Amino acid sequence: MxxxxxxxxxxxxGLGLSVSGMSDPLRVIGFLDVTGAWDPTLLFVMGGALLVTxxxxxxxxxxxxxxxxxxxxxxxxxxxxxRLLLGSVLFGVGWGLAGFCPGxxxxxxxxxxxxxxxxxxxxxxxxxxxxxxxxxR
Amino acid sequence: xTFSLSAALAGLAGGALIGAAAVTLMLLNGRIxxxxxxxxxxxLAEPGExxxxxVFLAGxxxxxxxxxxxxxxxxxxxxxxxxxxxxxxxxxxxGTRMGSGCTSGHGICGIARGSQRSLVATVTFIGTxxxxxxxxxxxxxx
Numbered sequence: 001m002x003x004x005x006x007x008x009x010x011x012x013x014g015l016g017l018s019v020s021g022m023s024d025p026l027r028v029i030g031f032l033d034v035t036g037a038w039d040p041t042l043l044f045v046m047g048g049a050l051l052v053t054x055x056x057x058x059x060x061x062x063x064x065x066x067x068x069x070x071x072x073x074x075x076x077x078x079x080x081x082x083r084l085l086l087g088s089v090l091f092g093v094g095w096g097l098a099g100f101c102p103g104x105x106x107x108x109x110x111x112x113x114x115x116x117x118x119x120x121x122x123x124x125x126x127x128x129x130x131x132x133x134x135x136x137r
Numbered sequence: 138x139t140f141s142l143s144a145a146l147a148g149l150a151g152g153a154l155i156g157a158a159a160v161t162l163m164l165l166n167g168r169i170x171x172x173x174x175x176x177x178x179x180x181l182a183e184p185g186e187x188x189x190x191x192v193f194l195a196g197x198x199x200x201x202x203x204x205x206x207x208x209x210x211x212x213x214x215x216x217x218x219x220x221x222x223x224x225x226x227x228x229x230x231x232g233t234r235m236g237s238g239c240t241s242g243h244g245i246c247g248i249a250r251g252s253q254r255s256l257v258a259t260v261t262f263i264g265t266x267x268x269x270x271x272x273x274x275x276x277x278x279x
Contacts, residue, residue: 005165006189010196011203013158013170013241018204018211020151021144026214030140032263032270039140041148046244048152049159053249056160066167073168074250077237080257087236088243088258092265094228096273099216101240102233103172105226106194110201111213118219119226126230127177134235 001068014107020045023107025099032096159246162193171242172197173233236262 021027022045030039065071095101100108100119108116159170166189179190205211217225233239236258238247243262247255 002166002189003192005162006193007196007199009158009162009165009170010193011158011200012154012161012196013172013193014197014200015204016151016154016156016158016200017197018151018201018208019154020148021212022148022151023201024212024214025216026212027144029216029270032267033274034267035271036274037139039144041140041144044145044148045152045155048149049156049245050152050249052153052156053159053245056156057163057246057249060160060164063164066163066165068165069167071167072163075169075237075247075252075254077254080254084236084254084258085261087232087234088261089232089265090228091232091236091239092262093269094225094230094232095240095262096266096269097217097228098222098225100222100225101172101229102176103197103239103241105229106172106176106197107201108211108213109198110205111211113213113215115215115219115222116213119222119229122223122226123230124176124180126227126232127173127180127234128230129227130231130234131177131181 005068013103014110016049017104017107018110020048023104023110025104028095028101028104029099032099155241155245156249159241159249169242169246171238171246173230173239174237174242177230177234232262 017023021041027039027041031042098119105116105119162168162170175190175193179187179194238258243255243258
């Protein structure tokens, strides 16, 4: 059953990214390019997503447990540490360079363009490097 | 691609679908729909924790393919060549793991939970991305 939950949620998520236009880097760069022909679409996407998620989480997290698992896995970290800030800066630079963040890049595989694989392979390599480096500390 | 009323409405509708996906994953599996965490876990988590993540990622592609089937087209205008995509991918992968999240995990799920960490992360990566695009424009790049 958890696999069904993952498939359903993943499909909805991919559909949402496609419908919203966020799977196209042109729209994302249009939002990030504040001194150019600014495209505010991403704000509408964030607004719609935040409203539904906020309302939905308020309802779901009051329940004793999820339907297909024993407990909710929700982050508990509170500290604003250097890893959070430096990681977000590095992510932001990469996001600005390509107009791809992880979800849209995976969804964009649907276009069947090999360049997307270059980005995804590099992204996985970056994740692997971070894990190796973190395990050395 | 210019902004229009239809782009705003499609953005709202697509955003609501993304929210519905995040709520679905929390209601059914009790998990945060953070794509960088799910992708990283699909690669690095202990074996028993990988399959649902791979299935979720496959769902993302299925969602894209469904859209392509219905709309007849999947618009994709790449903004960078291979070398730039490579560097960007490395930074996105490394940075999202180090910072524990991306646009979905921090930007949507985290902010919706009222997490201060997620709000700070989101403001930081949006600001840095805007600065990066501005710098690229100054250099005359794409």
